[in-house]
Amino acid sequence: MLAEDLRDNLRAQGHGAEIMTLPFKWYPQQTLVNTILVSKLTDVGNFNGLAIDKVIALKFPMWLIPHPDMSFWILHQHRSAYDLWDSNLSDLAAMPDGKSLRDLIRREDDRAFARSESLYTISRNVSKRLKHYNEVDSQVLYPPPRAMERHTVEGYGDYFFFPSRITPIKRQELIVEALAHVPEPVKVVFAGEADSPLYLERLQKRIRELGVQDKVEFCGRVSDEEKYRLYAHALMVIFPPIDEDYGYITPEAMLSSKGVLTLEDAGGATEFITHEKDGLIVPPDARAISLALSRMWNDRAAAERFGANARTRVTELDLSWGRITRKLLA
């Protein structure tokens, strides 16, 4: 989505722009190495005699493509080789030569970043990781959510809205655990597809075990219209991922004048939210989350106040494509 928006905005400014992509399959280890080699061997110097002036690289391993004039706008790195390595979420760590592959990825990234002075990321969180692991400085360019004008507020209804892919890294399970501790008849509406049916089954089993069926509603994948509607009527938005790079959810919620309940280790979301001003930032703990849910359920005025502040804050951020493309093409 970000690539399409970037392309469209570049074209709108009169540039010729195309998205170039490769299928990225990161397992088994041999396939990951092959993909890296394919990227490094791809020639994008010119096509049909037409020189390609600039390559804007967004993701690994495509940014390994050789080109004399590259800008990086880094969505995220291959996190299994970086911050996830020491967690139990790194698939690389389970590969027979994962450590060598991790080192290879880090080495190639270092080489690629050294080729350009135009290094941007989509969030402070991504920049922080870049500095920590690759020792390079970068500037942040927050990507604007799509169709920002369509986000509206229609009140503060009787549900918390949790839009995200259903997957362990987004931590739906933690919210379900928290619901078991909430005495009020709160409701959380989950919107998004499950990455794995097995994980969804496991989550639903846990919901039954905890007896919180009445407090949850799963919508699956929703249309854009439905999404805007769910944002517009929500009491508050929940966004508790593990160290998210950026997360459109936060600015979208803020554009809909909704406060955001997030967690201290949620990454990008915490860059936008100030605790007790436009949302709540609580420890990643089911009891702490349950207290926050109870409080907001019982204090609608606070939810409204957070929402209004959030809208002001996101407006001040000036999320616009003009600034982004100027920087990337400089």
Added chain:
Amino acid sequence: MKLRWISPLDPQATEIARYSAGLMPSLQALVTVVAVEDALGNDAPDWWVPPSDDSPEPGMAPLPVYHIGNNPCHLPIHEQSCSEPGLVVLHDLSLVDLARYMSHELGQPELWKQLMLRQHGDEVRGLVNRSETSQVDYVDMTARFPLFAPFVENALGIVVHSRYARDALLDQLPSGTPVLQLPLPFDGAVPPADRDYRARPLRFVFCGHVGPNRRLLEFFEAWGRLDNPGAIALELFGNIHNRSELLQYAEHFGVAAHLDIRGYVEDQQLEKALQSAHFAINLRWPTMGEASASQLRYWSAALPTLVTDVGWYAELPDETVCKISSRREIDDIADLLQDAQTSPQEYGPIGRRGLEYLLARHSARDYARELVSFATGLLERRLSHRVIDQQLVSTIAALCENEMNTALFRDAIEVAVATVEPDQTELEEDRL
């Protein structure tokens, strides 16, 4: 780092299992050995202590260490090494008997010949064909053209126990193949007995498999030349399958009355026999090229030992063994047997110097430390081995009409090497 140790398991049955059992405590003091297996599915041996922590190491599967010698029991180990690259410890340089067994098992009787031709070229064709009907040619082929390349094709690195083997590998394997020479480890030397070399008869011992390359018949012939063969006695230990044939030869040379074929005995009995002997016989021609675990055992008992002056034995200091020339073998043996009777005081010190050499050079602890250091480097190279040696080479070979014409793939090769072997240039510079 974690290792998987794939080796014969019964120390009573093979020297390689004995080597593994002796080395294991030193090895386990340094690294986690997650499994000890023989590729046949037999139970883990009691000389290995399973680690208390068997959790996997992130992104680093255990490195298999394969032990390969010239014996059919190593075929499953070799087969496993083909499917998963690892460190190969080559216990014999010439693996032609293993290759012949493999040919038989696969139902491809000509396979071993093809392997010989692939490694040594067309010049060995005549010798290989003749070797099937001529023992002389077989001996000549084994000695001059050791077959090892097919058994280390998928190795990340190779450990050998002699300079002779190391030089042969470096000469014939692709440049850059990691090869490490280590002195065969020994653990368990006991204070040797005080021997009386004036005693008669002088007691000789021989241990192990009685094959033609162990030169027993030549020893019998030399022994038979003595005016008084009864001044010598010989005990044979091991799984001796050709007892009657041996006795016939011994009778032929007039030494049968002084020969005692003991066969297989328990370790303690063998130890006792070594302690009460005056000499050991450890002749080899042709040599399979590698260090002899039996020799370490003889040294541990401070026994002066008759060895053939070839291969690993030729590398040993002259003062630690009694070297016998392969060209004038019988004369040399006869001279030594005569000399042993007239100047017996010369031989005790040879055995003691052998023991000193053993203690100084063949420490299991040092061996384990160097093996682990080598293995650590290989683990770092495993990914590049899989990418370059296994995949890229076969992909390009499949695309090339002529596998030597790889110019079109120059970019792909250079990029792949620079990506997965980034330190290669630095290593080359270091070497220079």
